[in-house]
């Protein structure tokens with residue numbers, strides 16, 4: 001287990017674009033493992049490299065349903081549904097902050113897995129939402145700028161009883 005330090009709101013790195021990964025070496029594999037550990041420690045559904053200070057195009061996702069755990073290298077959205085949905089989101093880099101954003105209901109994503117094999121994911125609903133959120137991070141975009149006005153809220157975990 002290796003937990004990496006998270007980058008939070010106000011850190012300029014979150015606005016930067018991540019670079020393509022050209023070689024999936026042991027450092028990338030270690031990074032992926034650490035990112036999974038870090039995401040799990042903070043109960044996140046997804047994490048992008050930039051959120052642990054690494055400007056490389058890598059994301060991890062886990063929906064905690066035993067089948068939806070992914071490590072994706074150089075993920076790219078190649079198709080998006082026209083149908084959009086308004087969904088509640090939060091982000092490990094923006095603790096306790098939530099708001100509704102518009103996302104495509106479904107997406108098709110191409111990426112590489114950790115063995116360098118090409119993978120295609122056809123995702124809808126929560127998985128599609130998580131993929132869009134994490135791929136935005138790789139482009140220096142965060143959910144905060146996309147929040148639909150009037151839906152932003154701060155939930156204080158101590159008051160929430162969590």
Ligand code: ZN
Pocket residue numbers: 090091092093133134137
């Ligand atoms: Zn995020």
